[in-house]
Amino acid sequence: MNYSRFLTSVSAARKASPIRVLTELMQKSPPSLISLAGGTPNPAVFPFKKATIATGHGNAVEIGEDLMKRALQYSASAGIPELLSWLKNFQRNLHNPPTANYSPERGQMEVCVTTGSQEGLCKVFEMLINPGDSILLDAPTYSGTLAAVSISSVESYQHGIIPNALKEILSTWNPEDTKNHSPPLPKFLYTIPNGCNPTGNSLTADRKKEIYQLARKYDFLIIEDDPYYFLQFEKPWAPSFLSMDVDGRVIRTDSFSKVLSSGLRVGFLTGPKPLIDRVILHIQVSTMHTSTFTQMIISQLLQQWGEKGFLEHTDRVVEFYRTQRDAMLIAADKWLKGLAEWHPPAAGMFLWIKIKGVSDTQQLIMEKALQKEV
Numbered sequence: 001m002n003y004s005r006f007l008t009s010v011s012a013a014r015k016a017s018p019i020r021v022l023t024e025l026m027q028k029s030p031p032s033l034i035s036l037a038g039g040t041p042n043p044a045v046f047p048f049k050k051a052t053i054a055t056g057h058g059n060a061v062e063i064g065e066d067l068m069k070r071a072l073q074y075s076a077s078a079g080i081p082e083l084l085s086w087l088k089n090f091q092r093n094l095h096n097p098p099t100a101n102y103s104p105e106r107g108q109m110e111v112c113v114t115t116g117s118q119e120g121l122c123k124v125f126e127m128l129i130n131p132g133d134s135i136l137l138d139a140p141t142y143s144g145t146l147a148a149v150s151i152s153s154v155e156s157y158q159h160g161i162i163p164n165a166l167k168e169i170l171s172t173w174n175p176e177d178t179k180n181h182s183p184p185l186p187k188f189l190y191t192i193p194n195g196c197n198p199t200g201n202s203l204t205a206d207r208k209k210e211i212y213q214l215a216r217k218y219d220f221l222i223i224e225d226d227p228y229y230f231l232q233f234e235k236p237w238a239p240s241f242l243s244m245d246v247d248g249r250v251i252r253t254d255s256f257s258k259v260l261s262s263g264l265r266v267g268f269l270t271g272p273k274p275l276i277d278r279v280i281l282h283i284q285v286s287t288m289h290t291s292t293f294t295q296m297i298i299s300q301l302l303q304q305w306g307e308k309g310f311l312e313h314t315d316r317v318v319e320f321y322r323t324q325r326d327a328m329l330i331a332a333d334k335w336l337k338g339l340a341e342w343h344p345p346a347a348g349m350f351l352w353i354k355i356k357g358v359s360d361t362q363q364l365i366m367e368k369a370l371q372k373e374v
Contacts, residue, residue, distance in 0.1 A: 001248050003107075003272065003274045003275055006128055006187055006188075007127060007278065008129065011127040011278050012278075014278060015281070016281060017284040020077055023040070023075075023076065026040070027076060040073065040074060043069040043072060046072050048068060050068050055301065057309075058305060061297060061304065063297070070292065071293045071296040072292065075289050075295070077112075077288060079113030079290065080292060082299050084112075086303065087268050092109070095239075095243040097109050097242045097245055099246075099272065102248060107247065107273065108272065108273045109271070109272070110270070110272065110273035110276040110277065111268055112276050112279060113266065113267075113268050113295060114267045114290060115265045115266070115267070115287055116257060116265040116267045117227055117253040119283075120268070121253055124251055124275075127275065132184075134184055134187065135151060135187055135188055135189075136151075136154055136166070136186045136188070136190070137153060137154065137189065137190040138153070138160070138161055138192065139153030140198065140199065154189075156201050157201065159204045160191070160193060160204065161189075161203060161207060161211060162207075163207055163210040166189075166214055175218055185218060185219065185220065187220060187221065188220050188221035188222065189223065191203070191222070192227070193208065193226055193240070194228045194238065194346075194347040194348060195232070195348015195349065196228075196348070196350070197349075198350050199352040200343070200345030200346075200348055200351055203238065205239050208239065209244065212241060212244055212245075215249055221251060223250075223251050223253070224240060224241040224250055225253045226252060228347050230317065230318070231318055233321075233345075233346055234346065240252065242270060248271075251275060252270040254267060254270065256298060258349075259317050264291075265290070265291070266290055321349065328351050329344055336353065339356060
């Protein structure tokens with residue numbers, strides 16, 4: 001993969017922050033080190049000394065005094081080492097990506113922690129998109145995603161993006177144009193493959209395979225935004241784009257927001273090392289790092305649970321939302337039958353309702369529904 005062709009000039013020019021390099025060097029040094037380098041505050045003056053956090057299942061999460069000193073301090077931009085290590089092993093075991101054992105230059109799988117998956121997406125878009133660039137995405141999709149780009153909306157239905165619709169859009173270009181980059185080919189396809197916000201659509205494995213082959217043919221990246229992956233109602237869970245990524249062209253965002261806490265603001269990016277490294281360089285000069293304290297809480301919980309315990313927790317979360325979904329479907333069938341149409345979502349939190357005979361529901365929702373306290 002020629003990753004340089006996807007980068008904006010700003011992203012390509014990024015260099016490591018000297019201050020951040022010093023911080024990470026100090027963290028690898030022995031406790032006896034006396035540092036005269038960075039402006040790191042002394043933990044002796046911090047008012048917080050230790051914490052015990054009760055959990056619904058398992059033992060309490062303990063943050064003792066030594067751990068608290070770390071939790072309240074600056075940390076590496078990519079994430080604290082123990083959380084990063086856990087996440088890398090988890091992604092390997094869960095998705096078994098072909099890129100896990102590649103060389104860095106070939107697109108070796110890399111992971112970094114972000115302040116929610118939204119920060120990860122924002123950094124990825126800023127890394128890849130110049131004004132006027134062409135990109136592909138489901139229609140409709142999450143409203144917090146993109147602006148100021150040339151968007152080609154791909155028709156989507158109950159089972160996600162329709163491959164033939166994507167083929168038709170791509171037929172505007174010649175695959176040979178990937179060599180001369182003129183006219184500009186789409187840089188990437190953005191998709192929420194499970195329980196898409198707002199449609200509730202979920203891509204099938206067969207459609208993913210077709211889409212991935214089109215990505216190879218036309219040489220575009222796939223941004224797999226998958227915050228509802230752990231909210232799939234049926235097992236086995238659908239294979240991810242990451243699991244079939246033989247080229248190193250998939251950037252995947254995951255989130256703890258839907259299964260642990262949305263307020264902790266911790267997500268993680270997985271993708272080819274040359275691109276994830278660019279994101280980390282951006283984090284160094286913007287947010288610097290995700291809150292060390294929230295990373296520490298999640299890391300301690302995951303170390304205590306292990307992968308098995310975490311997946312057992314997600315099973316409990318799925319059962320909760322399955323009950324919510326079923327109640328919504330019963331209510332829709334009772335009150336909206338004949339007036340609207342919908343499909344039972346296979347994952348996520350959204351039921352997409354199309355009201356028959358109404359092309360624009362904005363006034364209905366913003367005025368009449370609010371009057372009825374809906």
